[in-house]
Amino acid sequence: MSTTLSNEMIKQIMLDHYQNPTYKKKISDRQNYIVLHARSHNCIDNIHIYLKTNNNIIQQCFWDGEACVITASSTDIMCGLVINKTKKEACQIIEEYFKMIEEKKFKEDILQEAIVFVNVSKQLARVKCATIGFNALYNMIKSEAEKNNA
Amino acid sequence: MFNVNEIRKKFPMFKVKMQGKRLVFFDNAATTFKPITVINNINKYYVLQTSNSQRGDYDLCYNVDKTILETRGLVAKFINAKTEEIIFTSGTTMSINLVAFGYGMYFLKSGDEILLTEAEHASNVLPWFNIAKITGAKIKFIPLTKDGRLTIKNVKKTVSKNTKIIAIALVTNVLGFYVPIKEITLFAHSKNIIVIGDGAQYVPHKRTNVLDLDIDFLSFSAHKMCGPTGIGILYGKKMLLEKMNPFLTGGGMNDSFDIKKNVVYLDPPEKFEAGTLNIAGIFGLKAAIEFLMKIGMKNIEEYEKKLRCYAINKMKKNKNIVIYNMGAEAPIITFNKKNVFAQDEATFLNSRGIAVRSGKHCAKMLDAFLKVAATLRVSFCFYNTTEEIDILIDALKEDNFLDVYYSK
Numbered sequence: 278m279s280t281t282l283s284n285e286m287i288k289q290i291m292l293d294h295y296q297n298p299t300y301k302k303k304i305s306d307r308q309n310y311i312v313l314h315a316r317s318h319n320c321i322d323n324i325h326i327y328l329k330t331n332n333n334i335i336q337q338c339f340w341d342g343e344a345c346v347i348t349a350s351s352t353d354i355m356c357g358l359v360i361n362k363t364k365k366e367a368c369q370i371i372e373e374y375f376k377m378i379e380e381k382k383f384k385e386d387i388l389q390e391a392i393v394f395v396n397v398s399k400q401l402a403r404v405k406c407a408t409i410g411f412n413a414l415y416n417m418i419k420s421e422a423e424k425n426n427a
Numbered sequence: 428m429f430n431v432n433e434i435r436k437k438f439p440m441f442k443v444k445m446q447g448k449r450l451v452f453f454d455n456a457a458t459t460f461k462p463i464t465v466i467n468n469i470n471k472y473y474v475l476q477t478s479n480s481q482r483g484d485y486d487l488c489y490n491v492d493k494t495i496l497e498t499r500g501l502v503a504k505f506i507n508a509k510t511e512e513i514i515f516t517s518g519t520t521m522s523i524n525l526v527a528f529g530y531g532m533y534f535l536k537s538g539d540e541i542l543l544t545e546a547e548h549a550s551n552v553l554p555w556f557n558i559a560k561i562t563g564a565k566i567k568f569i570p571l572t573k574d575g576r577l578t579i580k581n582v583k584k585t586v587s588k589n590t591k592i593i594a595i596a597l598v599t600n601v602l603g604f605y606v607p608i609k610e611i612t613l614f615a616h617s618k619n620i621i622v623i624g625d626g627a628q629y630v631p632h633k634r635t636n637v638l639d640l641d642i643d644f645l646s647f648s649a650h651k652m653c654g655p656t657g658i659g660i661l662y663g664k665k666m667l668l669e670k671m672n673p674f675l676t677g678g679g680m681n682d683s684f685d686i687k688k689n690v691v692y693l694d695p696p697e698k699f700e701a702g703t704l705n706i707a708g709i710f711g712l713k714a715a716i717e718f719l720m721k722i723g724m725k726n727i728e729e730y731e732k733k734l735r736c737y738a739i740n741k742m743k744k745n746k747n748i749v750i751y752n753m754g755a756e757a758p759i760i761t762f763n764k765k766n767v768f769a770q771d772e773a774t775f776l777n778s779r780g781i782a783v784r785s786g787k788h789c790a791k792m793l794d795a796f797l798k799v800a801a802t803l804r805v806s807f808c809f810y811n812t813t814e815e816i817d818i819l820i821d822a823l824k825e826d827n828f829l830d831v832y833y834s835k
């Protein structure tokens with residue numbers, strides 16, 4: 278991925294999503310969303326993910342809370358990636374992201390900006406931060422699917 | 428003579444690298460490295476002396492009992508207590524739970540008060556929350572001053588006629604201020620209040636004299652003073668230990684029992700040591716205390732003070748650093764880098780081979796006081812050097828904390 282993004286661009290993308298997040302919002306109508314609270318014990322992260330779906334489409338995906346730069350930027354980028362996607366497409370994106378974090382072969386193109394986290398695996402203590410939002414959303418989509426199948 | 432280079436040679440961990448770099452370990456408040464003498468003495472138990480204590484008439488067993496007794500005596504000497512006032516536990520957490528459930532639970536009643544501070548470690552908060560729930564006693568917090576100190580004035584203000592226990596750290600693990608413990612025990616005893624000290628961050632750094640401090644109970648962990656994990660101490664005044672009930676019962680702590688449920692417990696300290704002890708841990712602890720005593724606690728204290736001074740002076744020159752405990756006495760510096768989240772800076776330091784702690788450091792009630800969600804903490808041990816501090820100071824000057832995530 279070093280072929281596509283310079284160091285300066287990686288830094289800019291992370292900082293942009295951290296300092297001016299697009300999808301970080303205070304939600305007043307919580308009842309209209311599926312909400313999941315995610316936190317980590319070794320970092321400060323304490324976030325809520327808000328999800329609204331219509332049939333199989335992810336209409337809205339927001340987050341809010343306290344987060345380090347890695348958690349904030351990765352969660353913000355994730356929201357942008359999944360909005361207007363089907364649940365299945367969203368899950369595919371998340372699965373590709375997990376492959377990248379686990380240093381496996383992955384599809385660069387569908388991850389778009391999220392490839393800035395390709396080196397997180399070198400900082401073991403931060404893998405949790407880079408995946409906390411992705412894990413939460415993945416679990417939300419999966420458990421909703423189970424509910425609907427039940 | 429205190430010679431840090433000679434001392435460092437005794438610690439195998441200094442051969443280890445982190446992120447391909449020379450390892451700089453500044454998380455000594457969490458745990459410390461072990462000198463080879465400690466490791467060897469643990470091995471000695473497993474390789475040459477394995478047997479259980481108090482349970483046999485053969486030589487191996489006799490030698491193990493002898494080492495346990497010697498270690499008890501050595502710990503007593505180390506803190507100026509009597510041998511029979513030293514209880515082996517698994518660590519500070521277990522020690523505090525033993526006092527809380529063995530003493531607090533039996534002698535507190537509804538309406539009594541337990542005094543803590545907001546800076547306490549979880550281990551000195553949660554057991555008391557439980558005891559308060561069980562006994563109906565109330566928890567009250569002694570306020571800290573603006574800069575984070577515990578003063579005798581605030582202790583006096585908070586104590587009421589219902590106060591029965593003051594449970595406080597002798598030095599807090601986030602801010603590193605020593606508390607005026609002698610004044611506190613003097614005042615508390617005049618009101619028949621028991622003072623229970625958390626010595627986890629105190630005993631490893633300061634010559635401890637329980638008689639002089641006149642403290643009623645004191646807990647500490649071997650692993651924070653170059654000893655192994657899983658072994659710690661509860662000191663208690665003899666007359667209090669005689670009143671205290673065991674928290675764990677079982678083998679090793681009873682004298683006799685029969686089918687009519689008549690039970691006779693052993694006398695303290697064995698009364699509080701149910702089950703097979705961490706014997707290897709005791710072997711390790713013995714070597715650790717011998718190691719510390721050979722260097723001398725006064726020398727350790729002086730050297731660590733110099734290290735902290737050196738670091739503070741250099742950090743003060745960096746305008747991007749905010750220090751939260753400038754005037755603290757213990758070898759702990761709590762700080763942040765402006766506009767960088769504590770965890771992000773800690774990860775950056777990791778990439779430079781430097782181990783520091785970030786977060787709330789187990790004193791979760793302190794956020795409201797510090798008014799920041801998380802901080803960085805460096806904590807020194809006598810084996811650290813000014814050269815290592817320079818490595819930290821240089822790394823803190825670097826701006827690109829996101830650097831570690833770039834492809835190389």
Ligand SMILES: Cc1ncc(COP(=O)(O)O)c(C=O)c1O
Pocket residue numbers: 456457517518519520521548550551596598599600625627628648789
């Ligand atoms: C002040 C204080 N109290 C208690 C503890 C708990 O010690 P342990 O985990 O060894 O039981 C610690 C350790 O971090 C501490 O710093």
